[in-house]
Amino acid sequence: MVAQTNTQVGLTAAEVQARIQAGQQNEPAPALTRSVKQIFRDNLLTWFNLINLILGGLVFITGSYKNLLFLGVAIVSTGIGIFQEIRSKRQVDKMSLLSEATYRVKRDGQVATMHQDGIVQDDLLLVSRGDQLPVDAVILETAGIEVDESQITGEATAIAKANGDALVSGSFLVSGQAVVQVTAVGHKSFISQLSSEASTATATNSSQLLKTINRIIKVLTIVILPLGAILMISRLMGHSNLNQAILGTVAAMVGMIPEGLVLLTSVSLAVSAMNLARKRVLVRELPSIERLARVDVLCLDKTGTITSGQLKLTQIVPLNGTSVEQLRPLLGGLVRVIGDDNETAQALKNALPDPGWTATRVMPFSSARKWSGAVLPQGNFVMGAPEFMLKRVPADVAKQMTTYAQSGYRVLGVAQTTQLEADDLGEVTLMGLVLIEDELRPNAQTTFQYFKNQDVALKVISGDNPVTVANIAQRAGIDGSERLVDMSQLAAPIDYDELVATYTVFGRVTPTQKKQLVIAWQRAGHTVAMTGDGVNDILALRQADCGIAMAGGSEAAKSIADFVLVNANFDAMLSVLNEGRRVINNIERVASLYLIKTMYSVVLSLIFIFMASGYPFQPIQLTPISTLTVGIPSFFLALEPNYQRITGQFMKQVMVIALPAAICVVTYIMLIFGVGGGELGLSYAQTSTLSVLLTGAVCFVALLMVARPLNRLKIGLVVAMAVCFAVAVLFMGKLFSLVSLFDWQLALYYLPLLVTVYPFFYLVQELLGKRVFAKIKWR
Incomplete structure (x- = not known):
């Protein structure tokens, strides 16, 4: 049974202290580096060190003590190795603290931010899209969320959850936001019990060297x-x-x-x-440095890699008899009641007034649906990609959208519907278009030119309109950006092998399609790296030979990525590529x-x-x-x-x-x-x-x-x-x-x-x- 907690107040300081003393506090995130004890053990207790000791004992019997010098060389070599590893460990540990996930916890009526080891039994967590749960919990308040439990079940299908439903640790929110109450922490949580049952773990994608x-x-x-x-x-x-x-x-x-x-x-x-940590790149496992050096296909998400991710509302285009004056409060109210906190939502909130509306029902944004919506007193309204909201986009509107997309704008639509179901919106009336502008990252052209010179093929995979994406990719100097495809227009079954051999820019891509594209490149014999920062990138990040996440992205994406760019600066990938090549080339030489x-x-x-x-x-x-x-x-x-x-x-x-x-x-x-x-x-x-x-x-x-x-x-x-x-x-x-x-x-x-x-x-x-x-x- 879960103790009932006031959702407006949360636990008091005394209640938190009582739970800590009772051992009901969550465990810290697993360390990315070996402990000092493990470093000493793994470097000292080796097969060859044992042989050296036996040989040293035999030489000792002969009385020719100077012939024991080979032991001194082995000891000095091992000592240098231990010193370097501990030195590297300390630098990486400092960096991992900076990128460690934080959670919003309500206590004494205030919202505090803390790491997962600060969470206690019965705490109230405020979770939103992209958050990964470090504890088991039950939903107390939500207007509707969808949860991905693939890390637990292996199934990537999002599961809708409502008030009273249980959430297991290790799962993450695909859409929506909620107030949840912690039901199990530490070794009592589902993910901890699952880990303890798996007594042996096999390392995947380990170092070829x-x-x-x-x-x-x-x-x-x-x-x-x-x-x-x-x-x-x-x-x-x-x-x-x-x-x-x-x-x-x-x-x-x-x-x-x-x-x-x-x-x-x-x-x-x-x-x-250690060198990468100094350049604000967190390496989650060492062999990934080597794997990235072997990459010959780099898949880029538009936002955060090609562009800066700093979005701004440029223009609202009214349609079907509406006016800008009508659309501004509608959009401002809609984006706030839906509650999304992605870059697009933030740009709209910053530019539009808050009419203070409330919704009786919310359909949060989903990467698969590519729209979000709410039931307001004025009716049902949705906002997102027009191609996904409408069964058929009118020819004149499609022409307008193409013109805007060719200018590099992200084009959203706002519409009124007769229904609001995940798979059925009923009759949809498009009320207007929303133009969002995203600036090109300052050093994008230089960075991508370097990858091109190193024979790394660049591919752009995005959920946005392919014309918009291609325009930005062309400005960034990515070769072949004129070869684009709209994945939403392809009929099943899709020939992914043909697609990856033909196109460079992939637009309107769903999370499952991203994964299938990565698989197709791998099937063609390529080593693939994938960049991403959102829940829509998780399947592809997990499938790729090397996953790269931005520090400002979702916790779920960071948790499975091989590299986390702490400053969200994609230029740092040049250092990672070079470090990997340095290791491989030099070890090949000295071996x-x-x-x-x-x-x-x-x-x-x-x-x-x-x-x-x-x-x-x-x-x-x-x-x-x-x-x-x-x-x-x-x-x-x-x-x-x-x-x-x-x-x-x-x-x-x-x-x-x-x-x-x-x-x-x-x-x-x-x-x-x-x-x-x-x-x-x-x-x-x-x-x-x-x-x-x-x-x-x-x-x-x-x-x-x-x-x-x-x-x-x-x-x-x-x-x-x-x-x-x-x-x-x-x-x-x-x-x-x-x-x-x-x-x-x-x-x-x-x-x-x-x-x-x-x-x-x-x-x-x-x-x-x-x-x-x-x-x-x-x-």
């Missing part, structure tokens, strides 16, 4: 342990002592682990979210650096299972290679500006550099151990030193290729890393278990090999490009 990288990780997970065990056994059977066998096996397994690759991807996305070591380590492990000599590296010897050619450079390169178009060929981009480099490393090491260890009689210490030197040289060539196009900063980075590597191998040999390279007999062997590194790398890359890469269909 992470999917690809995780596939690589999954393969390595299967390979690393068995291969390491076999290598260990072969070393012991080959009469190596236990310590040598352990160090060789640990070096092989450490080399196979692409430590930091998943971490670097996650950190890059987190840093992008090859991580996989070089993985690939040659796997191949060398397989080879040295059957060789008498020990594995060519010790764990400590891999540290200068992995740190100076991969770890440090990758963190710098991953955050570099890189806004090129996405190729969609991640594995090809990686393999073009990683595979030739791995082949070169394996070739040089086999040459060193085959000729140097055999013909020249070099010791294991000497061959392993030369292996480190040549492997580092190959990796630096790969680093140079990854860093292209080169600039001063990148050249400086590569040179600094090369100098550090030279210092390590020339002057810190004892620390890294290397012999001195200041030996002229050894120099006669390694200097000619060093000279051949770049030509050999280039030759292998060219041969693979013509014989292998060109024949593979990369995804």
Whole structure:
């Protein structure tokens, strides 16, 4: 039972406090970011960290403590990742507070605005079109509302509700407004119980980058342990002592682990979210940054994206014997009794007088009907799109409407009817036309030109007259804006595939048609982004690969969008597009650096299972290679500006550099151990030193290729890393278990090999490009 509350007063301060103490307060909105505890847990408790700890324990047994340095590198890398994620989290959390939904609550006879965690049991909420309910409630007062419960039931059909009807949390108002009383809050609400029952949730549209990288990780997970065990056994059977066998096996397994690759991807996305938050763009989930970078069709709603959304009444055109003097109070009274608070209603309220009328019945505005109406003492009156109110628009009126629409005006009609039903208005007498003007957004042309240059096709989907929309789109410089279609004039069944291939501007579109248009573009192989701010956009926002909502739009639209533009500034989408491209392009580049070591380590492990000599590296010897050619450079390169178009060929981009480099490393090491260890009689210490030197040289060539196009900063980075590597191998040999390279007999062997590194790398890359890469269909 719900306690009866005075609808004029609401709960008193004492009653609110009593409910808070009784635990009858609603819960806050779910956080968009992971907690600090989750960040630490997810970064520390990984499969590869476990393997590293086990390998560290084995090295500890040998007593060769300097070979534990690889653990220090892993710890520092993880620490940097945790720091960056927490830093990004704080920025995003600040931004999410600014865009968090607020609700109007009546208490002590006053209307207060608060977040959902301020609502208590039995509170009175004032809800209107576009609001999403954070609690369960019952309707106390309404002139008529329609509710969408699709997030609960899966059915998108609007449901009419009246006084006494129940409303469930998670649903939103499609039309009308009401006073409702809260019946359940927090974990007792329907949406909370539904969430708790769904014990497992599957992420949709997750990052393609992470999917690809995780596939690589999954393969390595299967390979690393068995291969390491076999290598260990072969070393012991080959009469190596236990310590040598352990160090060789640990070096092989450490080399196979692409430590930091998943971490670097996650950190890059987190840093992008932080950068976007600074530009007043709230990212609701990180993979959406990547998805938007792959978008090639951007669907725009006219209001708020092409235009500023600041509407004003320009002219009232009387028809059928009426006068402007009659229509002004009629429109002023009608718009107020209907109670809509959209931009059009606000423009009319600002320009027209309030006659103080009351209505006996109200039919609120619906995006599907495209009209609203009321029963007044003077009769039944409706206001909206004339094409939807009239069965047939008279030819002379249609000509007038076309002329106004071509001038860029939004044309509404006001009419008297004999009935007022959702599907039947009876006889309709058009009394006049209302011309609404919407100004072009200042930077619209520049923004849309940028998207055009980036091969992103722009499509305009609007509920307005297509001629009006096309006129504004043309002024904004959108290509193909002369190709327009009036969706209200199409007979079922509609061939949406043909429509999306033919037209650019779609007018008089219903919410269901918006969704079907998005599906048709996706069916044609496009990645689609949808912008919107109202309840009429929700179906399409949910269907699109990437949904973008304005902060001033409906709470329902914001709740399902991937991005919320906090300042309602569409120009900020350029930053989102660029951030996504930066992440994808840079991770594609640096991933090859991580996989070089993985690939040659796997191949060398397989080879040295059957060789008498020990594995060519010790764990400590891999540290200068992995740190100076991969770890440090990758963190710098991953955050570099890189806004090129996405190729969609991640594995090809990686393999073009990683595979030739791995082949070169394996070739040089086999040459060193085959000729140097055999013909020249070099010791294991000497061959392993030369292996480190040549492997580092190959990796630096790969680093140079990854860093292209080169600039001063990148050249400086590569040179600094090369100098550090030279210092390590020339002057810190004892620390890294290397012999001195200041030996002229050894120099006669390694200097000619060093000279051949770049030509050999280039030759292998060219041969693979013509014989292998060109024949593979990369995804």
